[in-house]
Amino acid sequence: MEEQLYILEYEKLQDFMLGGKADFVIVNKNNEHRINYIIKKFPYNDNKFKVSYKSHIKIDIGYIVLESQNIISFQSIDFKHLAILSKERAETFKGLFNFVFVRNMIPNNVSVCYTGRCSICGRKLTDPEYIRIGIGKKCLEEM
Ligand SMILES: [Zn+2]
Numbered sequence: 320m321e322e323q324l325y326i327l328e329y330e331k332l333q334d335f336m337l338g339g340k341a342d343f344v345i346v347n348k349n350n351e352h353r354i355n356y357i358i359k360k361f362p363y364n365d366n367k368f369k370v371s372y373k374s375h376i377k378i379d380i381g382y383i384v385l386e387s388q389n390i391i392s393f394q395s396i397d398f399k400h401l402a403i404l405s406k407e408r409a410e411t412f413k414g415l416f417n418f419v420f421v422r423n424m425i426p427n428n429v430s431v432c433y434t435g436r437c438s439i440c441g442r443k444l445t446d447p448e449y450i451r452i453g454i455g456k457k458c459l460e461e462m
Contacts, residue, residue, distance in 0.1 A: 322434050323434070323435065324344060324346075324432035324433065324434060325432060325433060325434070325435050325450050325451070325453075326430050326431070326432050326451075327343065327431045327432065327433055327451070327452070327453050328451050328452060329419075329423075329424060329425050330451075330452055331452035331453065331454055331459075332419055332425065332431065332453075333419060333420060334438075334454060334462065335433075335438045335452065335453040335454055336358055336383075336419065336438070337358070337360075337368065337383070337385075338437070338438030338439040338453070338454060338458070339359065339360035339368075339438070339439055340359065340360075340436075340437075340438055340439065340440070340441045341356075341357065341358040341359075341433075341438040341453075342355070342356075342357050342433060342434065342436065342438070343355070343356055343431055343432060343433040343453075344356075344431075344432045344433065345411070345415060345429045345430070345431055345432075346429060346430045346431075346432055347428060347429055348427075348428050348429060348430060349428055354372055354408060354411060354412075355372060355373040355374075356370065356371070356372050356373075356408075356412060357370070357371045357372070357373060357377065358370050358371075358383065359371070365385075366384060366385040366386070367382060367383070367384055367385070368382065368383040368384075369381075369382055370382065370383060370393070370412060372405075372408045372412070378405055378408075379396060380395060380396055380401065380405055380408055380409040380412060381393055381394050381395040381396050381409055381412070381413075382394050382396075383416070391420050393412065393413055393416040393417075395409040395410075395413065396409070414426070415429070415431075433453055435450055437449075437453070437454055437455040437458055438453050438454055439454055439455070439458035439462075440455065440457075440458055442455060
């Protein structure tokens with residue numbers, strides 16, 4: 320049986336993605352295609368995150384770097400070293416990243432979904448108020 324997915328609202332999506340343990344699926348509303356991305360914080364570095372996608376295995380596609388309060392970028396791993404599918408997944412992520420972090424919105428044709436685990440501590444969320452933003456009450460308070 321497939322795990323239940325919850326739709327994330329835009330409100331805290333930037334914080335969700337940079338929570339440290341973000342695991343989410345983007346669903347293309349037109350064709351139902353799904354891609355599972357994982358964004359993990361680097362140990363001992365609050366400003367760097369590794370971006371991967373998961374199919375049967377986890378494949379790294381790039382990094383998010385926080386250069387200052389307002390400067391954030393996604394750097395794809397050198398395309399020479401990525402397989403065609405990974406290049407596509409990196410391009411798709413780059414598109415989503417630009418929408419979320421530059422245009423401050425979710426593209427119209429996708430939903431961002433997740434399994435209901437807090438992107439900061441990984442605990443299963445139970446309160447609908449926090450399920451819709453993907454970060455638990457305690458973690459949100461400590462931000
Ligand atoms: Zn949490």
